[in-house]
Amino acid sequence: MRGLRGIVTIQRLKSRWPLLVGLLSLLVVIGIALPMARNSNTTAPTSAAATPAPSATLTSEFANEITPSPELTSAPAEVVPTADVAPAIADLNSLRVKGRAPRSGYARDEFGPAWADIDSNGCDTRNDILNAELTAAVVEGDCTVIAGGFTDPYTEMQGDFASMRNSIQIDHVVALSDAWQKGAQKWPFAKRVAFANDPLELQATLGDVNQQKSDSDAASWLPPSRQYWCPFVAQQIAIKKKYDLWVTPAEKDAMMRVLGSCPSQAVPVPGPQPTLAVGPAARQDTTPPVDVPSDSSSSGVSGGLDPDFGTCRAAKASGFGPYVNGVNPEYAYYRDADHDGTVCE
Template sequence: MTLTWPEFRRARRRSRQAWVLLAAAALTGVAGLGWFFTVGQFAAVEPPTDGPSEAPVLAAGWMNGVASVRPVPAGSAAALLDTLTVKRPAAQDNYDRSAFGQAWLDVDRNGCDTRNDILRRDLTGAEFTKESGCRVAAGTLREPYTGRQITFSRGAGSSKAVQIDHVVALGDAWQKGAQQLTAGQREDLANDPLNLIAVDGPANQDKSASDAATWLPPNKAFRCHYVARQISVKAAYLLWVAPAEKDAMKRVLASCPGQQTIVAAAQ
């Protein structure tokens, strides 16, 4: 069928409009992917929470601090971040958990292993097993990573609902300076209450050995404390940060410029 000149012009105009719409859709898709792979990967899956915004380090009267490689200086977390060495992570292919000593030692010499110390510190209404002043049997956790309230009950299947997380994961620490520490210093890092928090089991598994560039707590109210705690641990044990990790930490701290370092003072 032969088109008249007016019909041909209308067809060309409709074709141009269609290409404009396709180009706009493509640009929107590219922008959306860019957002997702920067900050959207966190925001897209995070419902608002009203969970805790901080977590204790020590408990007065029965819990002792660990002598880290150097004390954490009091002051601005952002300022301390700027003192940390920035470089790429070392290889992780030679990482072995045993390099950090036996799990849950009694490094503070209070008579109880570290796991039970942290459970006792972080749970509300902690109860102990029969004839034990150490083994925590039950309690309630106002969980900081998700903002949920979790009931802890010791048992073969139930204990894993609450896990003890290394705020600076040991795998991450190994890649960023821990290989240069002594065996005793690595044991201290793995058992230091500054680096340990009782958390939701699935959230802990999701975090794995991630740093701040690849994982942050879904509970946004806790992120400033979490990042400040990571910075404090890394400063205490002479660990470094990767470039992307530092950028992620700075973005979090920009929302709380008054955030202080986390020091091992009794709560």
């Protein structure tokens, strides 16, 4: 019986062998597949996390390109002169910028007598300017303008000079006290006289407008006519460049704002700086004789000009002077403190 049972058991095992082999094969496959699945599950997040890195780098690079620059969001910067920028803006940017010097020491006669005959043509500067600016000017005698067509560029008002001559004044486009505080107080006296009588610096206008302007610069006063703002500012710039006067920060800002509305504005031709000249001999023959001390300079009417010593003390120490108004051009070099028509006496 035991032998028979052994035979039966072996036969049963043989009949089930394919099933056992299949189970073993399945276990082997599962044993291999599970570790691979675990590896796949653990590496996938790493791969997913690594993917955004290049994307973050690209975002950072392009962010600089699409972010508005400070220049686009801030106030407009100062206009930088280029080949295409008009002379008014270029010349303004060439001027020195600094604060006002003290007004102490300023007086009108620091710039010489009002309306001197600086070029010795026999006519004072006021009549020279009126003769140049009026249309069809009528002159009485050799110099005195008595009639002509008058146009005030500051106000655009027109009229006949003959009927309004007492209300017309000659404006210093750059006020003398403004020039004094922005460089002129360091000049020799003769240069200040030349400045005050330079045609570039002078403009005929209505007296009340001239008084309203007073000592103002462009930061505090502009002509009533807006049409004349650009030419007015350009003229001030030309004057300040010619004489190396500076502008204040507020003054420059005001000028730049005006020129922003006329970027092609040019500047007037500055012309030469006036110089004290000896008049022609024919004119001097008609001058009434004046007693001049024998030790005075002989350069008054016939010779060359004496040097400008800056002060009468220095002139007299060198043996020069006195100088008489209307006779000696050197009179304009020095301050006539007592207004007697003679300096360095």
